[in-house]
Amino acid sequence: MAVHANDKPKITSVTTTASPSPTPTPTPGPTNQEQQDTQAHKDELAQQNQQPTPVPSSGKKSVTPQITSVNPGPPVSIHAFVSGIFENTGTCTATFTKAGYTSVVKASAASAGATTTDCAAITVASTEFPAAGAWTLVLSYSSPTSEGSSASQTVTIQ
Numbered sequence: 146m147a148v149h150a151n152d153k154p155k156i157t158s159v160t161t162t163a164s165p166s167p168t169p170t171p172t173p174g175p176t177n178q179e180q181q182d183t184q185a186h187k188d189e190l191a192q193q194n195q196q197p198t199p200v201p202s203s204g205k206k207s208v209t210p211q212i213t214s215v216n217p218g219p220p221v222s223i224h225a226f227v228s229g230i231f232e233n234t235g236t237c238t239a240t241f242t243k244a245g246y247t248s249v250v251k252a253s254a255a256s257a258g259a260t261t262t263d264c265a266a267i268t269v270a271s272t273e274f275p276a277a278g279a280w281t282l283v284l285s286y287s288s289p290t291s292e293g294s295s296a297s298q299t300v301t302i303q
Contacts, residue, residue, distance in 0.1 A: 206230065208293035210237065210264070210286045215300050219271035225264040225295070227286045231257040235288030237264030241280040241300065249273050255286065262286075274302045 208227050216222045223239050235255035242248045251273075253265035264284070274280065280302055284295040 203292060205288075206291040208286055208291045210284045210293060210295045212282070212284050212295050212298065215282065215298070217300055217302060218269075219303065221269040221271065221274075221300065221302065223264075223267040223269075223282070223284065225267075225284050226258065226261040227255065227264070227291070227293075228261050230262050230288075230291050232262050232288050232291065233257050235262060235286055235291065237267065238285045238287070239267045239269070240283050240285065241269070241274070241302075242283075243276065243278065243280045246275045249275075249280070255288070271302065277302050 206229075208230055210225050210227045212223060212225045214222075214224045225237055227235070227237075233256050236252050237255050238250060238252040240248055240250050249269060251267050251269050253267045255262050255264050257263075264286070278301065279299050281297050282300045283297045286293055
């Protein structure tokens with residue numbers, strides 16, 4: 146039998162071997178207890194959101210200043226902001242307390258930022274503290290329409 150250049154071999158049959166497809170492992174859903182706990186948490190959050198924001202006796206809006214950084218120095222410097230308001234008329238006041246000593250108080254002006262009211266940096270010379278050691282810092286904010294105080298934090302003065 147003569148083979149010519151234009152002759153192509155013919156395939157008469159093809160045998161394929163199928164490899165088994167992996168069976169996906171189902172991801173277990175939350176248990177009934179987890180679903181109940183989740184729903185209870187959602188209900189609790191919804192109830193909290195329905196409660197009105199407390200209004201101070203002054204009639205001003207209640208706010209909570211956030212201290213973003215404290216450099217214990219020297220000098221001590223505090224940076225903070227107040228979310229939820231945009232005002233140029235407020236004052237930020239840092240109050241340091243330590244049992245048995247006179248409080249150290251310094252204030253700065255606040256100004257409206259892009260998304261918050263920002264406190265100008267508050268700087269306190271180390272010499273203004275009557276004693277070294279742990280002092281408690283609270284930052285308060287007050288304006289004609291808003292007021293409030295931050296959570297306290299401990300600052301160690303050298």
